[in-house]
Amino acid sequence: MILEIENLEAGYGRLRILQGVRLEVGAESVGLFGPNGAGKTTLINTILGINRPWKGSVRFDGREIGGLPTHEIARAGIALVPQERELFPGMSVADNLKLGAAYIPHAASIADRQLEMVLELFPILKERYAQLAGTMSGGQQRMVAIGRALMANPRLLILDEPSLGLQPSIVAEVFDRLAELKKSVSILVTEQNVRESLRAIDRGYVLENGAVAIEDSAEGLRTNPHVVKSYLGI
């Protein structure tokens, strides 16, 4: 397993959001679903060290990373595409992408190759190479954020709501790209858009009230009555 989370508790102030989460990601693509406020983003922020874990363990590649600062976790090989994108708005697309690799030890030496791959994956970024990231549309910024994460040559790519605010055609494109990517990198993705994302994942977790309520294969989730009723809206 690349990522192993056990009995994880975390929250904000005195409010506990995660109530003992157990989750694993191997060489596969894993979905993380659940209603707003279930703790999906909190879980991701805790994996990345943006939030401190209160209790439990987060192991990456067999090494405990719970409590490490964010930049060290990133350097260990986890790349994040945050919900809010978190780009550098006053810098060009080129600089945003290059900074994705510059401080990651196993990415800096192959940055040119990664850049070529990212520009091939998102041709629009090649056209907008010199444009300031902050002046692009939400969908294009999302592509910059995904591209920047891929520049890090990650072992685990985490995407927090990659389809949020995107038009449906681009959502389909993003998930096609993810389906391609999962051959070479482990993926953990949270989504409101469960129907689309079930195409791109192997396995999924449903998080409810800060704990894992359901864990199943993509096929199993698609036929699970609770999932169908609550998330697929059939």
Added chain:
Amino acid sequence: MAAKQNGNKGKHMALKRRTAILAALAAAATVLILLWKPTVINNGLQQAGLYAAIAIPMGLVLGIVHIVNLAHGEFMMVAAYATYFACKALGMDPLFAVLPAAAVTALLGWVVFRLTIQRALKAPELNQLILTFGIAIALTQVVNILFTSQTYKIPLEYVSASIDIGENTFPVWSYVFVATAILYAVGLRLFLTRTTAGKAAVAVGQNPRGAAIVGIDVNRSYGLVFALALALVGAMGALFLTKSAIFPQVGSPYTMKSFCLVAMAGIGNIPGILGASVLLGLSEQLLRAFRETRAWADIVFFVLIIAVILGRSVSWRRKK
């Protein structure tokens, strides 16, 4: 839509016209002063260089670390004292102390950052101001206790170098400050746009969380920028000593004036600091040129900053 576009175009034209009129007035005033009091331009530019070279590092810290360092001028004062005693002990010219002074102040800055400022990065702005203000008082008083309020100066012959043109004598040594200011502005621009460490610093300034996600050590980046800024102001401390006498409070007006210039230029606008410095330097020297107005020279920067803030808030309200 079309009407609105025309309206915008009209506004744009009006703005252009107004800028052109202002530029023409400024040019006319400059020519008049040049004919009438030629020394004002010479002294004003040199003064502007001194202001800009001290203010640019403060602008760097404000633009990236987002901290107003109210101990900025005091760090320059400490560098000047260190230079003075090193030069006295070794019989050295302060010019040779520029790089060592930069290194010593950078180190001091790094330590001060790690021990104090880093802990206040997420604190409310007022707390940060109180912190750096406290550092300023502490530095001034430590120097005061160690070396008393007596003034120190190193007499140097080359400082009085001058050029005679017609009946006027123009001192020229302080153009070294102008050169330093330009060097700082150009060097920082190259550093921030061409080097990986510089780009990382800009990235941290624009989005610290985004920077951490791509593996940049945000606190280290802040510390490096702070230390770099103090290296620049430390080098200025050694240069300052060639020209001026030093005493414990010598740095504090430069803190205030640097803050005024950075505010005039706008956050993150380093070339703008050069322009603002020329305005401040010339205005001060112009008032100094007449006996009746001489006493007013030191408060001209208050007038400028009030005018700029008023102008900004008016144009902001109009935009709204």
